[in-house]
Amino acid sequence: MRKHLLLPLALFSAPLWAAGLEVTVEIPRLQVAEYHRPYVAIWLQNADQSHRANLAIWYDVKMKDKEGEKWLNDLRQWWRRSGRTLELPVDGVSGATRPVGSHSLSFDDSRAPLKDLPPGEYYLVVEAAREVGGREQLRIPFTWPADKPQQHNAQGNSELGALSLELTP
Template structure:
């Protein structure tokens, strides 16, 4: 191989290593299977708060986005009491990239924003289910680190990677 064939590839190789994107953090939420006669999918919201206190940042809110009429799905979001008080009531829904349909039992992964300033945070995940219960799980973590927690009834394991 001649020198002229090797040299043009070097800038591309160098550019590729410099421009490699950082690994994005994510949170995995488990919604457990609950054996009851009348099961309704839970409304679930997840948000971040600085550990030292401050404004909440909603990551996701899952609710009945298709419900219309006299009782639209947003009417019941106030049942996610902690999230509602922390900023849910001021969020205009549907919010692009944040809101989505309710989820059935299973594991779901949501990205944590890459522009999150370094520091310590608390991820909070709250679930409320019609004819069911309500649960709030808090998971402390440091940006770039890991964290985990678990609910007892409405939520299962919650893992930050």
């Protein structure tokens, strides 16, 4: 009879939802003569601005002879902090460039990179660079883990549109 009581107690003691974060990045429509999709790097920084974890790297992953990697150094801040030391493509992080529109990424604390992220102050950083275009970087400060649901936003001016970070406890 005791075994029957333990299972319901175990279910009630386990969290129903994992803590997480959702990032939404908007790639704006630009009225330019020669449009190229931007390369984008999304990563976490520690409070001292040192690199913590890569969340996504969008570039031309399928170009012949890894030719798409040649321009990743145009993502200057990301390249200096992390990119130049990586062996590309990075499984689960590297992906193709994205078209105009909003793109969402979700992460939870049951797997990397949030699984091993210690409590503290961090920045979500998004950097975009485009061939025959410009470069732009947005940063959103946040505290991990969140003690209540939170939404943080930033607005780009050229290569990036709206950026949002949603935290769930």
